[in-house]
Amino acid sequence: MVDKKLAGAGLRGQSAGETALCTVGKTGSGLTYCGYDVKDLADNATFEEVAYLLFNGELPNSAQLQEYKASLFIQRDLPQALKEVLKLIPADAHPMDVMRTGCSFLGNLEPETDFSKQQQAANRLLAAFPAIMCFWYRYSHDGVEIDCVTDEESIGGHFLKLLRGETPSEQHRRVIDVSLILYAEHEFNASTFTARVCASTLSDMYSCITGAIGSLRGPLHGGANEAAMDMIQKFKSPEDAKVQMAGMLARKEKIMGFGHAIYRESDPRNVIIKEWSEKLAHEHGDTSLYDISVACEEYMWDTKKLFCNADFFHASAYHFMGIPTKLFTPIFVCSRLTGWAAHVMEQRSNNRIIRPSADYIGSEPRKVMPINQR
Numbered sequence: 001m002v003d004k005k006l007a008g009a010g011l012r013g014q015s016a017g018e019t020a021l022c023t024v025g026k027t028g029s030g031l032t033y034c035g036y037d038v039k040d041l042a043d044n045a046t047f048e049e050v051a052y053l054l055f056n057g058e059l060p061n062s063a064q065l066q067e068y069k070a071s072l073f074i075q076r077d078l079p080q081a082l083k084e085v086l087k088l089i090p091a092d093a094h095p096m097d098v099m100r101t102g103c104s105f106l107g108n109l110e111p112e113t114d115f116s117k118q119q120q121a122a123n124r125l126l127a128a129f130p131a132i133m134c135f136w137y138r139y140s141h142d143g144v145e146i147d148c149v150t151d152e153e154s155i156g157g158h159f160l161k162l163l164r165g166e167t168p169s170e171q172h173r174r175v176i177d178v179s180l181i182l183y184a185e186h187e188f189n190a191s192t193f194t195a196r197v198c199a200s201t202l203s204d205m206y207s208c209i210t211g212a213i214g215s216l217r218g219p220l221h222g223g224a225n226e227a228a229m230d231m232i233q234k235f236k237s238p239e240d241a242k243v244q245m246a247g248m249l250a251r252k253e254k255i256m257g258f259g260h261a262i263y264r265e266s267d268p269r270n271v272i273i274k275e276w277s278e279k280l281a282h283e284h285g286d287t288s289l290y291d292i293s294v295a296c297e298e299y300m301w302d303t304k305k306l307f308c309n310a311d312f313f314h315a316s317a318y319h320f321m322g323i324p325t326k327l328f329t330p331i332f333v334c335s336r337l338t339g340w341a342a343h344v345m346e347q348r349s350n351n352r353i354i355r356p357s358a359d360y361i362g363s364e365p366r367k368v369m370p371i372n373q374r
């Protein structure tokens with residue numbers, strides 16, 4: 001992989017600190033977490049192992065993993081007061097606003113009183129996020145007050161069972177697990193940087209994560225998977241996709257799910273989720289949405305040399321698993337929380353308040369005129 005030449009606005013190309021958690025787009029390695037290639041992790045690990053890795057710097061052994069999973073398992077239920085708050089949020093609310101409120105409200109009920117509790121706070125959010133999302137979704141959309149506890153061993157399986165009320169297939173469990181691994185960590189992206197800036201003021205874990213959710217919500221960042229889904233559903237065929245995309249590009253519209261701030265030629269997560277999307281399309285019995293997605297990928301590369309980022313084939317993969325589009329970005333939250341929390345801890349371990357400077361481009365110094373003379 002070739003390093004992308006980075007310059008210009010948006011702090012592009014400027015180092016804003018050090019991290020031992022992740023490399024993105026370095027020559028010869030697409031994406032690594034604590035030294036492990038993301039493909040290796042997606043093929044050979046589970047999301048809980050990756051969470052442990054990000055929090056501890058090393059993969060767990062069997063006993064450590066069992067202990068960690070057991071500790072998460074017993075923290076999945078939500079306090080009644082949080083359920084009551086979630087019940088008040090209307091069905092047409094944006095699910096990312098629900099996640100933001102859920103995170104923030106939990107911080108009121110179970111505050112991180114001092115930094116010695118940081119790992120507990122991160123684990124609690126990791127265990128509780130699927131229930132925050134699904135309790136609100138099922139109550140507001142189906143009028144059902146779900147039980148927030150399931151017998152599913154993994155966080156991914158737990159999420160699918162909460163959402164559907166039935167035991168997921170082994171294939172769906174695996175795909176959601178891989179998805180959570182792929183989304184877990186990505187260096188100083190916008191939401192993680194938000195979390196680190198907040199952490200640098202010595203604020204609490206819940207504030208850092210709440211702020212990060214707000215940053216991830218935007219369509220230029222995590223919201224792109226939903227936006228990509230909305231787009232491909234409008235295309236009637238691969239040929240129609242090409243015609244419509246040509247129009248979008250001519251109108252200078254952004255095509256969601258394409259391009260990246262750091263990668264130059266490809267996003268290493270794309271090939272992994274694309275493969276799963278194809279498998280799920282065949283299982284689904286109708287591959288048209290997958291075929292349309294492939295046509296989009298080819299067209300964007302041929303015309304603009306723009307490639308699919310992690311979000312693009314996540315759209316069809318989630319869709320084939322029957323996940324409602326509006327929950328796509330909240331799933332990203334359930335995963336990236338691990339990266340955010342690990343960065344908060346890393347920031348705290350060697351902190352200086354993050355406070356860059358600005359180049360002033362405003363008026364010359366001037367006097368306040370009395371109001372009746374303005």
Ligand SMILES: CC(=O)SCCNC(=O)CCNC(=O)[C@H](O)C(C)(C)COP(=O)(O)OP(=O)(O)OC[C@H]1O[C@@H](n2cnc3c(N)ncnc32)[C@H](O)[C@@H]1OP(=O)(O)O
Nearest residue numbers: 219220221222224253254255256257258259260261309311
């Ligand atoms: C998990 C994630 O957050 S991954 C990112 C998810 N976001 C998206 O998919 C949204 C669509 N993509 C984009 O908006 C951008 O590619 C970003 C925000 C991801 C990166 O932005 P930048 O770093 O500014 O992109 P970059 O410098 O590579 O852009 C180069 C040119 O390609 C264009 N371009 C980049 N991506 C796209 C796109 N998806 N559609 C159309 N044009 C694009 C830019 O407008 C720019 O053109 P210009 O020089 O005429 O202004």
Ligand SMILES: O=C([O-])CC(=O)C(=O)O
Nearest residue numbers: 186188189190261262310
């Ligand atoms: O790194 C970025 O700019 C965006 C991001 O979070 C990702 O691709 O996962």
